[in-house]
Structure formats: structure tokens, C-alpha cells
Amino acid sequence: LTSGLESAWNKLKGEEVLTKENIVEPMRDIRRALLEADVSLPVVRRFVQTVSEQAVGVGVIRGVRPDQQLVKIVNDELVKLMGGEVSELVFAKSPPTVILLAGLQGVGKTTVCAKLAFYLKKQGKSCMLIAGDVYRPAAIDQLSILGEQISVPVYKEGADQKPAEIAKRGLAEAKKKNIDVVIMDTAGRLQIDKGMMDELKDVKRVLNPTEVLLVVDAMTGQEAAALVTTFNLEIGITGAILTKLDGDSRGGAALSVKEVSGKPIKLVGRGERMEDLEPFYPDRMAGRILGMGDVLSFVEKAQEVMRQEDAEDLQKKIMSAKFDFNDFLKQTRMVARMGSMSRVIGMIPGMAKVTPAQVRDAEKSLKIMEGMIEAMTPEEREKPELLAESPARRKRVAQESGKTEQQVSQLVAQLFQMRVRMKNLLGVMESGGSIPALN
Numbered sequence: 001l002t003s004g005l006e007s008a009w010n011k012l013k014g015e016e017v018l019t020k021e022n023i024v025e026p027m028r029d030i031r032r033a034l035l036e037a038d039v040s041l042p043v044v045r046r047f048v049q050t051v052s053e054q055a056v057g058v059g060v061i062r063g064v065r066p067d068q069q070l071v072k073i074v075n076d077e078l079v080k081l082m083g084g085e086v087s088e089l090v091f092a093k094s095p096p097t098v099i100l101l102a103g104l105q106g107v108g109k110t111t112v113c114a115k116l117a118f119y120l121k122k123q124g125k126s127c128m129l130i131a132g133d134v135y136r137p138a139a140i141d142q143l144s145i146l147g148e149q150i151s152v153p154v155y156k157e158g159a160d161q162k163p164a165e166i167a168k169r170g171l172a173e174a175k176k177k178n179i180d181v182v183i184m185d186t187a188g189r190l191q192i193d194k195g196m197m198d199e200l201k202d203v204k205r206v207l208n209p210t211e212v213l214l215v216v217d218a219m220t221g222q223e224a225a226a227l228v229t230t231f232n233l234e235i236g237i238t239g240a241i242l243t244k245l246d247g248d249s250r251g252g253a254a255l256s257v258k259e260v261s262g263k264p265i266k267l268v269g270r271g272e273r274m275e276d277l278e279p280f281y282p283d284r285m286a287g288r289i290l291g292m293g294d295v296l297s298f299v300e301k302a303q304e305v306m307r308q309e310d311a312e313d314l315q316k317k318i319m320s321a322k323f324d325f326n327d328f329l330k331q332t333r334m335v336a337r338m339g340s341m342s343r344v345i346g347m348i349p350g351m352a353k354v355t356p357a358q359v360r361d362a363e364k365s366l367k368i369m370e371g372m373i374e375a376m377t378p379e380e381r382e383k384p385e386l387l388a389e390s391p392a393r394r395k396r397v398a399q400e401s402g403k404t405e406q407q408v409s410q411l412v413a414q415l416f417q418m419r420v421r422m423k424n425l426l427g428v429m430e431s432g433g434s435i436p437a438l439n
């Protein structure tokens with residue numbers, strides 16, 4: 001997926017802006033890359049359309065190349081596609097929280113049972129596992145061994161009992177022991193069948209679980225999304241756990257599940273060890289797919305600095321010679337942000353390299369200025385003339401901000417100098433641009 005996308009970005013090298021025409025080829029690459037990653041076709045279609053629309057509509061951010069902009073748009077859409085935020089596990093208001101695991105055979109349910117208990121134990125929760133796979137005697141042993149390994153109790157009965165009955169007695173046992181979280185393992189089949197669904201429905205009725213999580217194998221690609229949808233319709237689930245993401249899965253499952261089924265992926269398994277289970281972070285997943293974390297943070301910072309309306313607003317103010325202390329503050333902050341940005345990235349075209357010491361100095365003087373501006377009345381901020389005319393006002397600001405009168409005078413003078421400089425810069429030579437002498 002990553003290499004397919006790479007060729008998309010490369011096609012934009014040398015372009016000035018994103019246009020309807022020049023994104024056609026890159027979008028074709030993105031589409032192909034997603035399909036090759038086994039993302040389902042309707043999802044790919046929607047994705048490509050949304051990204052295209054946004055790419056053409058996006059304004060030019062100074063210092064950001066079109067390919068970088070497209071990376072950012074694709075990233076943001078990938079994150080959205082995967083549900084945006086992390087979808088946390090839900091816990092019952094009064095314990096025990098019951099988590100029911102379902103899924104086809106061999107996807108990793110029994111392993112997840114133990115992994116999840118291990119994960120929750122680290123968060124200080126007491127757990128109990130219920131062995132509900134009565135069809136394979138080995139499955140009960142498997143869970144017992146894993147439970148022992150992580151020191152979590154396992155409730156089990158003979159293979160001749162019905163899962164729903166085991167669930168009922170297991171839950172009672174957990175309540176008696178004041179267990180925080182009960183996790184129930186169930187039997188899987190090779191394919192979805194009515195027997196499995198009916199059994200799960202029975203177990204669900206008995207347990208009234210807080211979470212019903214479908215365990216799916218990432219290697220099944222877009223099929224994973226279809227499975228989540230079916231299980232959700234049949235028994236009602238709260239989310240999915242994607243296992244075997246450490247294998248050579250092509251990522252299609254991670255990308256499709258939420259969009260197709262409406263249910264979030266809550267956790268992912270990345271290996272066979274007990275510690276190989278973690279929350280599903282859509283942003284990290286997108287980052288891994290794109291493998292371009294540096295470009296993303298760069299574009300983000302640039303957007304932050306160049307927030308369009310800020311800039312436009314400021315320009316209007318400058319043109320009308322109304323540049324006041326509010327704008328002064330805004331502008332100084334913007335410059336300070338640029339400073340820290342160039343420190344992080346050091347690659348903004350047209351901007352001089354700023355040393356860390358310079359950034360620190362700028363931040364320090366910004367602090368001092370902010371203090372003084374905060375001590376001004378709203379009227380003084382809007383009409384700096386008031387301060388220029390009145391030593392008493394300057395004295396008050398100095399006292400309130402704990403600075404000297406000289407510092408305040410300097411700040412006021414600086415503002416008027418800026419007015420003039422900006423007007424000159426813009427070639428606007430009308431009145432209002434003179435620097436008054438301070439009284």
C-alpha cells in the first residue's frame with residue numbers, strides 16, 4: 001500500500017497547486033493501492049471521491065508542496081475512515097463488566113481472551129475467563145494453560161455442558177468473587193452457520209454483556225468487514241478485534257471494517273505473545289500506512305500558522321491603518337509559532353533558519369509583551385493612541401504587568417513602527433502612518 005501511494009505523490013512533484021487535472025493520475029494510483037490492499041470497492045470509490053473533492057477545493061498553504069498537501073488530505077480521510085478516534089472499551093457501571101468474544105475458528109479468540117485479561121490486569125482490573133468452547137476439549141485446556149500463565153482464574157466445566165449454562169454459572173461465580181471483568185471464550189466454526197449464531201444468542205441472553213467483540217483475522221482482508229456486518233446483524237456486537245496484524249496482511253481489513261459495518265475496531269493483535277494486544281489507533285494506523293509522519297506534522301504546523309482567516313483579517317486591519325494591540329498580539333504569536341515550527345522542521349522554503357536560542361528569545365519577549373497587553377484595557381488595546389498620549393496610562397500598565405514604564409513605552413512605539421512598516425510594505429501611503437512622539 002505504501003509503495004503504491006508513493007508513486008501517487010511522485011506524480012505531483014514540480015506542480016504548483018492541486019488541480020482537477022493534475023490529481024487524476026495520483027488518484028488513480030491511490031485507488032489501485034487501496035484495491036491491492038484488499039479494501040472493498042465501494043469504500044475505495046467513496047474514499048477516492050472525497051479525497052479528490054477536498055484536494056481540488058483546498059487553498060494553497062504557503063511553503064507546502066501539493067504532494068505534501070495531498071498526503072495530509074489522504075491521511076485525514078484514512079483516519080476518518082477508520083473511525084477517527086480510539087474506540088475505548090466500555091465498562092459496566094457496576095461490576096462485573098462482561099465481555100463476550102465471538103468469531104470464526106482459528107482467528108485467535110482463545111488467545112485474545114487471555115491477552116485481553118492480561119491487558120486489563122495491567123490496568124488494575126481483576127479478571128476471570130470462562131471457557132465456553134465445548135466442542136474442542138483442547139480449547140478448554142488451552143484457555144486453562146493461558147490463564148495459568150498470566151495468573152488469571154479460568155472458570156470451566158465438562159465438555160458435556162451447554163455454553164449458555166456454563167456462562168450462567170461462571171458469571172455467578174465471578175460475582176461471588178467480586179471480579180471486575182469477565183471474559184467469555186466461545187466456539188468458532190469454519191463458516192457462519194445457524195448453530196453457532198443460535199448458541200451465541202443464548203450465551204448473550206444469559207450474560208447480558210457490556211461488550212460483544214467479534215474477533216477477526218486481518219489476513220481475511222475485506223472479508224473481515226463483511227463478517228463484522230453479518231455478526232452485528234445476527235447477534236448485535238459492540239466492536240471488533242483485529243488479530244494477526246503482524247502477519248503480511250495488506251491492511252484492507254483495518255480500512256474497511258468501520259466504514260462497512262458501522263462498528264469500530266477496538267483492539268488489535270500483533271503477535272502470539274500475551275503482550276501483543278493494543279488499542280486500535282486510527283491515526284497511528286494511517287500514519288503507518290502512509291509512512292510519512294514528518295510530512296504530516298509539517299503540513300499540520302503550516303496550516304496552524306497560516307490559518308487563512310487570521311491572515312486575511314490581519315491584512316484588512318493593516319490596510320485600514322487600524323492595526324492595534326489585539327492584532328499585534330495575534331501577529332507576534334503567529335511569528336512565534338513560525339519560530340517553533342522552523343525549529344521542528346527547518347524546511348520552510350523562503351524562511352531563514354531560526355536557531356533554538358532565537359526561538360527561546362522570541363518566546364520570552366512574547367511572554368513579556370503579552371503581560372503588558374493583558375494589563376491594557378480593551379479600549380487601550382484598540383486605540384493605542386490613548387497610551388501614546390497618556391503617561392499615566394502607561395504607568396498604570398507598567399504597574400499592573402510588573403514591567404517598567406520604559407518597557408511599556410517601547411512596546412507602544414513598536415506598535416506604531418509596525419503600522420508604518422506594514423503600510424510601507426503594502427505600498428499604502430495614506431494618512432495614519434506617522435509615528436507619534438510619546439507624551
Ligand code: GDP
Nearest residue numbers: 105106107108109110111243244269270271272
Ligand atoms: P480460536 O480458534 O479463535 O480460539 O484461535 P486461537 O486463539 O486458538 O488462535 C489460533 C492461532 O492463531 C494460534 O496459533 C495463535 O497463537 C495464533 N494467533 C492468535 N492471535 C495472533 C496474532 O495476533 N498474531 C499471530 N501471528 N498469531 C496469532
Ligand code: MG
Nearest residue numbers: 109110133139
Ligand atoms: Mg478457541
